[in-house]
Structures are given as C-alpha cells and as structure tokens.
Amino acid sequence: MKLPKFSVGVGDRFAHQAKAQLQACILAERAGAEVVPVWNKSNREHMIIGSEPSTTRTKADEAVRELGWTKPYFVDADHINLATFERFVQPCDFFTIDVADNIGKKFDEAEIAKFVERHPELIGEIAIPHVDQPFQTDRAFVEKVAKQFLAAVQEAGRIYRAVAEKKGHEDFVAEVSMDETDDPQTPVELLIILAAIADEKVPIQTIAPKFTGRFNKGVDYVGDVDQFRKEFREDLATIAYAVDRYDLPKALKLSVHSGSDKYSIYAPIREALAEFNAGVHLKTAGTTWLEELIGLAEAGGEALVLAKEVYAQAYDHAEELCAPYATVIDIQPARLPKPEEVNAWTSEQFVNALRHEGDLPEYNPDFRQLLHVGFKIAAKMGKRYTDALEQNEEVVGRNVTRNLYERHIRPIFVP
Incomplete structure (x- = not known):
C-alpha cells in the first residue's frame, strides 16, 4: 500500500465532518493538486470521546461513497504503541507509531556498539x-545519537511487527513519530535514525521528527522561519540520500505534526517540496474541532450559548485539560478572557477571537489553544453537542471545508 505524494491528516473527533473535510480535497483536485485525506484519531481521543476506530472508518467510507471520491484515502491509527494498537488493526490502514516516550530511555551498550x-x-x-x-x-557523536534514539527505533520495530502479525500482512502505511518530545532532531541525527530504522526493516513511508521551533496546537509557528527553512530543506535532502543509501521505501517523506495553522512556514515548505520534487504529509487534526466551534458560534442562538459554555468549563478545568499537551501548547493564563466576559460577547466577537485568519484584532491565540485542548468538555456533553452539529450542519461544514482548503491545502499544494 503506497501513500501518494501529498497527503493531509484530518481529525474528525466527533465523527461529523468527514464529508466537509473530503470536500476540501475535492476542491484541491479541481484546482490541479492531488491531496489525499488520512483520517486520524488517537487512542487518547477515542477514550475521551467514548468512540471506536471502526466509527472513523465508517464515516470516511460513507463520505468517499457519497462524494464520489476515486483517489486513495486512509484511516490512521494515530500515536499507537504496543499497549494500544490492537483495537486499530481491523479498521486502519495507516499506523502512526509513536516512540517519543522511548527517546533517551535505557539502552543496551552492546547494541550501541553493534x-x-x-x-x-x-x-x-x-x-x-x-x-x-x-x-x-566522529564515533563519539554517532554513539551519543544512538544512545538517544536506538531504543526508540527498536521499539518502533516491535510495534510494526506486532501490527503486521495481527493484520496478517504488511500492506499498510507505517509512520514513525518522534515529534512530541522536548528537543528537535537535527538533519544529521535524522540520518542516523533512518539508518537504524533500515536495520529494523521497518518500511516506513513517513517520518515525523521534532523540528526546531514551537509547533503549538492550533496556532502559528513560533521560531526562526529562516532556520526552519534551512532545516526542512536539509531534512528532505537527507531523506533522499537515506532512501538510496539504506534501501528505504522510495515513497518515504516528511510528516509535519501539529501542522495546522503554521501559516508562516507554509511558503518554505512549498518551496522546498518543489525544489526536491518531494512529498509531505501535513497533519491538521485539531483545527477541524475548532471550526466546529466557530460554526456553532457563527450560527448564533443556542449554538452560540453552547460554544460559550464549552469555553467556560474549559477555563475552569484548564490545568487538567492542558496537562497531556504540555509539549505542544503555550498558554498564558493572564491573557485568557474570563467566562463572564465571553458570555457577553456577540457571535462575531466569539468567532473573531477564535478564528485564526489574517490580522483580526480580536484574535486571541491563548483562547484558541485552550479551546483546542477543550474537546473533552464537548465530549462530556455527548448528544447535546452532536445534536448541535447536526442542527447547524451547513454553517459548520462550510467553515470546516474553507479552513482546510483555503488556509492549509491551498498555500502548500495548489499550483
């Protein structure tokens, strides 16, 4: 199973936006770019919402059938490990093998030497x-990098083989993810990691390193854009070199996690992809959930009341909600509006504070990041929240499609 050159990871946490997301890929195709969707949802998100991976597959299949999509599409077992992968085996054909927690862990000196x-x-x-x-x-540097990453790569091999054994074949897309960690991996470290992955005989088609700078959830890149441009370009060159040197899959490409809303680096990504004729997987998962809230707020009435309630509860439970995402959010509590203030906002004020577009003076990245991790609040609302999505399907879907196509797909992929 081969992942096409350009793919976009789309999250559908409440299983209501598959058609709206696919519509963005259809718009891209009409504009001359083939960008295939990869519906991703992590075990943590399934546990919070109380859903099953089979639902993600069902909704993706329904959207593809109803909209007549004839290109490839995938369902991703997102951020799986040995403890969580089994529930994803049947419905998924893309496996994001997350070994970030194994970076820097105990290593075997004999394995390092070998x-x-x-x-x-x-x-x-x-x-x-x-x-x-x-x-x-020099030898000391290679040993140091191996001590940092070899245990993680070997764990990736164990996870890959466990998935293949359960599926009964190896016909699926494998990604290795190392992004949710504190320190970035340099291009030379990436080369050493790829050599280790080749040793493990894991036929990865994408790799998600930790890049320089902050890739906070749902907001723009924070860092030196020129440094990112140089690093991304060298990563592409390193992958091309490693594919030839280590007989890795020809389709191997970079995966940019927490890639949604990173507007300031989309031009450097686009330029580098053109220079190297390379592919990329852009992961945009959480931005769809925020567009649901924007759509509800835009609809007004009871839907706006519900959106405000989500914020009020998220504000009251901010510490609990933020803890699992500490490495990928940066919220300044003093810049969060009080719920009483938000409750007095008009529909336009709420939308403008949350919508990440242009230079809207009301836009508040701290407000946006808190709501990004606040989907647990909507999950607890259950049917009340999903009923609101269905009652306001047109306005919500319009926002989801526009956000994915205009702000994410078009700047990188469309000629």
Whole structure:
C-alpha cells in the first residue's frame, strides 16, 4: 500500500465532518493538486470521546461513497504503541507509531556498539547532495545519537511487527513519530535514525521528527522561519540520500505534526517540496474541532450559548485539560478572557477571537489553544453537542471545508 505524494491528516473527533473535510480535497483536485485525506484519531481521543476506530472508518467510507471520491484515502491509527494498537488493526490502514516516550530511555551498550560497527559510513565527513556543508561526525557523536534514539527505533520495530502479525500482512502505511518530545532532531541525527530504522526493516513511508521551533496546537509557528527553512530543506535532502543509501521505501517523506495553522512556514515548505520534487504529509487534526466551534458560534442562538459554555468549563478545568499537551501548547493564563466576559460577547466577537485568519484584532491565540485542548468538555456533553452539529450542519461544514482548503491545502499544494 503506497501513500501518494501529498497527503493531509484530518481529525474528525466527533465523527461529523468527514464529508466537509473530503470536500476540501475535492476542491484541491479541481484546482490541479492531488491531496489525499488520512483520517486520524488517537487512542487518547477515542477514550475521551467514548468512540471506536471502526466509527472513523465508517464515516470516511460513507463520505468517499457519497462524494464520489476515486483517489486513495486512509484511516490512521494515530500515536499507537504496543499497549494500544490492537483495537486499530481491523479498521486502519495507516499506523502512526509513536516512540517519543522511548527517546533517551535505557539502552543496551552492546547494541550501541553493534550499531556503530555496522555503520562506519556515518563517521567522518558525509556529503549529502544539495546540502551546502557536509555533515561532520566522529564515533563519539554517532554513539551519543544512538544512545538517544536506538531504543526508540527498536521499539518502533516491535510495534510494526506486532501490527503486521495481527493484520496478517504488511500492506499498510507505517509512520514513525518522534515529534512530541522536548528537543528537535537535527538533519544529521535524522540520518542516523533512518539508518537504524533500515536495520529494523521497518518500511516506513513517513517520518515525523521534532523540528526546531514551537509547533503549538492550533496556532502559528513560533521560531526562526529562516532556520526552519534551512532545516526542512536539509531534512528532505537527507531523506533522499537515506532512501538510496539504506534501501528505504522510495515513497518515504516528511510528516509535519501539529501542522495546522503554521501559516508562516507554509511558503518554505512549498518551496522546498518543489525544489526536491518531494512529498509531505501535513497533519491538521485539531483545527477541524475548532471550526466546529466557530460554526456553532457563527450560527448564533443556542449554538452560540453552547460554544460559550464549552469555553467556560474549559477555563475552569484548564490545568487538567492542558496537562497531556504540555509539549505542544503555550498558554498564558493572564491573557485568557474570563467566562463572564465571553458570555457577553456577540457571535462575531466569539468567532473573531477564535478564528485564526489574517490580522483580526480580536484574535486571541491563548483562547484558541485552550479551546483546542477543550474537546473533552464537548465530549462530556455527548448528544447535546452532536445534536448541535447536526442542527447547524451547513454553517459548520462550510467553515470546516474553507479552513482546510483555503488556509492549509491551498498555500502548500495548489499550483
């Protein structure tokens, strides 16, 4: 199973937006870009909402059938590990193997020594085509990187083989994710990681490293854009080199996690993809949930009241909601409006505070990030929330499609 060159990870936490999301890919196709959808939902999100991976598959299949989509599409077992993968085996054909928690964990000195001995080519000067300066390493550096990442890569191998054994075949897309950690992986570290992945014989088609800068949920990139441009370009060059050197899958490409709303780096990504004729997987999961809230607020009436209630409860439970996402959010509590203030807002004020578009003076990134992690509040509302989505399907869907196409797909992929 081959993942096409361009793909977009879409989250549908409450299983109501598959058609609206697919419509964005249809608009891209009409504009001359094939961007295939990958519906992703993590075990944590399923547990919070009380849903099953089979529902994600059912909704994706229904959207594809109803809208006549004939291109590939996938359902992602997002951020799985050995403890959580089994419930995803039947309905999923894309597996994001998350080994970030294994980075820097206990390592076997003998395994480190064997790795270094297998890869003398990683020591010294490594000239990568299209990278201005060769990588310079020594044995101590390679050992240090191996000590940091080899245990994580070996865990990825165990998870991959466990999935393949349960599915009874290896015909699925595998991604290795290392992004939810504190320190970025440099291009030379990525090369060493890819050598280790090749040793494990995991035929990954995407890899999600931690890039320089902050990739906070639902808001723009925070960091040096020029540094990101250089790093992203060198990562693409490194992958192309590693594919040839280590016989990795030809389709291997970078995956940008927490990729939604990173408007300031979309131009550098687009430029680098064109230069290298490379693919990318852009993961935009949580932005759809925010567009649901925007749609409800825009609808006004009881739907606006419900959106305000979600915020009020999120505000009261902010510490609990933020804890699992500490590495990918940056909220300044002093900049959060009080619920009493929000309750007095008009529909337009709520929408403008939440909508991440242009230079709206009311836009509040702290408000947006808190609501991004606040889907647990809507989950507790249950049918009351999903009924509101159904009652306001047109306005919610319009916002979901427009956000995904105009703000995410078009800037990177459309000619």
